[in-house]
Amino acid sequence: xxxxxxxxxxxxYAIIQEVLAISEGRTRLRTGTLYTALDxxxxxxxxxxxxxxxxxxxxxxxFALTEQGKDLLTEETRRLRLAVLEAERRLGGARLxxxxxxx
Amino acid sequence: MNEQNTVxxxxxxxxxxxxxxxxxxxxxxxxxxxxxVTEGLTGRALLRERLDLASHALRLRLGIASTDPAGRILAGxxxxxxxxxxxxxxxxxxxxxxxxxxxxxHARPGQVVRGTLVFVLAFIPWITALLCAAxxxxxxxxxxxVLAVALDLVFSGLILTVGYGTLGELCRVGGLxxxxxxxxxxxxxxxxxxxRTVVAVAxxxxxxxxxxxxxxxxxxxxxxxxxxxxxxxxxxxAALLVVHLSARRPDRLRCVGIALxxxxxxxEYSAGGNAEQAVVGFTVLIGGAFAVGGVVQLIRRMxxxxxxxxx
Numbered sequence: 001x002x003x004x005x006x007x008x009x010x011x012x013y014a015i016i017q018e019v020l021a022i023s024e025g026r027t028r029l030r031t032g033t034l035y036t037a038l039d040x041x042x043x044x045x046x047x048x049x050x051x052x053x054x055x056x057x058x059x060x061x062x063f064a065l066t067e068q069g070k071d072l073l074t075e076e077t078r079r080l081r082l083a084v085l086e087a088e089r090r091l092g093g094a095r096l097x098x099x100x101x102x103x
Numbered sequence: 104m105n106e107q108n109t110v111x112x113x114x115x116x117x118x119x120x121x122x123x124x125x126x127x128x129x130x131x132x133x134x135x136x137x138x139x140v141t142e143g144l145t146g147r148a149l150l151r152e153r154l155d156l157a158s159h160a161l162r163l164r165l166g167i168a169s170t171d172p173a174g175r176i177l178a179g180x181x182x183x184x185x186x187x188x189x190x191x192x193x194x195x196x197x198x199x200x201x202x203x204x205x206x207x208x209h210a211r212p213g214q215v216v217r218g219t220l221v222f223v224l225a226f227i228p229w230i231t232a233l234l235c236a237a238x239x240x241x242x243x244x245x246x247x248x249v250l251a252v253a254l255d256l257v258f259s260g261l262i263l264t265v266g267y268g269t270l271g272e273l274c275r276v277g278g279l280x281x282x283x284x285x286x287x288x289x290x291x292x293x294x295x296x297x298x299r300t301v302v303a304v305a306x307x308x309x310x311x312x313x314x315x316x317x318x319x320x321x322x323x324x325x326x327x328x329x330x331x332x333x334x335x336x337x338x339x340x341a342a343l344l345v346v347h348l349s350a351r352r353p354d355r356l357r358c359v360g361i362a363l364x365x366x367x368x369x370x371e372y373s374a375g376g377n378a379e380q381a382v383v384g385f386t387v388l389i390g391g392a393f394a395v396g397g398v399v400q401l402i403r404r405m406x407x408x409x410x411x412x413x414x
Contacts, residue, residue, distance in 0.1 A: 012136035030152055031137045032159030035129065036169055036289050043170045058135035 001029075001037055002046065002065060002073045009050040009064035012038075038063060046072060114138055117153060120160035162287060169287035172356055179360020181286030182236055183343065184279050185248045186301040187336060187364060189233035190308025192251070196226050197313050224254050236301045239293035248283045252276045271374035278367030304339055311335040334384040340365040341392040348396020351403075358396070362389045 004018035016029045041047035046069035050062040114137045118130050162168040228251035235244035256276045372381035
């Protein structure tokens with residue numbers, strides 16, 4: 001959800017759509033689950049209410065990342081990038097070594 | 104509100120389940136999202152959406168959402184309660200196999216089929232629940248655990264007459280089902296450490312209960328069966344509590360949840376006529392675990408090993 005809010009503030013339905021797209025269709029948030037998560041992220045200070053607007057006759061509240069949320073996402077991204085680099089390095093090394101060889 | 108008119112009636116009714124203050128703040132927004140999400144949905148997909156929204160609303164109303172302390176306590180309790188249930192089940196399974204396999208070999212085919220059916224219905228849901236929890240799939244684990252306790256209740260009803268035994272079973276089954284169902288699923292620890300803890304608690308419970316009942320000395324057996332055997336379940340919980348409470352930054356609400364996970368069995372043992380022994384055993388072991396955790400934290404502070412608060 002933090003990734004879904006990383007580039008722009010979004011309203012509830014847009015977050016659901018964005019999470020679906022980011023996860024390549026694997027994660028479909030339901031409405032109750034979305035607001036459960038938003039409640040927690042708001043309480044932890046990772047997300048804030050950006051504003052309210054009426055679109056198509058419906059009130060929509062938009063949510064955005066706070067500085068703390070951005071920092072957490074940045075840190076998590078760095079951690080994942082390091083893990084990916086390490087996995088790629090090891091996989092590359094494994095191809096060069098004969099099968100069953102110890103490191 | 105005009106916006107409310109564009110929300111389907113079922114959605115408006117569900118929004119009405121939210122506490123008034125929360126509804127005032129988020130009601131319209133949730134209603135708008137719900138209306139968009141459910142547009143074009145029918146059948147089971149629509150039912151799942153409605154149940155999910157109702158569940159969120161009721162959790163908030165009951166004060167057990169993932170932002171509430173009670174929700175965090177329940178999230179700590181549920182996986183441990185499930186692990187204890189599965190551990191007790193595995194222990195029972197081992198003893199039933201020992202006692203009944205020789206009987207089955209001389210039984211008529213019809214009896215073998217009935218016996219096997221009961222055996223499968225009683226144990227497969229618990230094993231499924233444990234496997235799902237061990238692989239981080241909490242929702243299927245929860246469903247399997249609820250099925251398991253429901254079948255426990257059915258079998259207890261079939262086997263026992265109304266009395267201490269049935270009342271104890273009812274307390275345990277009701278308590279277990281409540282813990283597993285009421286815990287906020289998004290807050291249950293399904294990370295690697297949480298999954299390992301569930302497996303460790305289940306295995307420890309199964310082994311300790313089996314070991315205690317396997318003590319061969321005949322003159323010791325009645326005393327151990329009547330008293331100490333029940334307490335081994337609390338020993339597993341107390342050991343886990345000591346580990347959690349001795350951590351650098353213990354999550355105290357989660358620790359209360361771990362202690363709460365043993366309460367269904369405390370109720371069962373108490374209703375079974377061993378009330379005093381069960382309560383004393385529970386209090387000594389769980390209270391002792393909290394005391395040990397407190398001492399460890401005190402020593403940490405005295406030695407100055409507590410890490411500085413992040414800026």
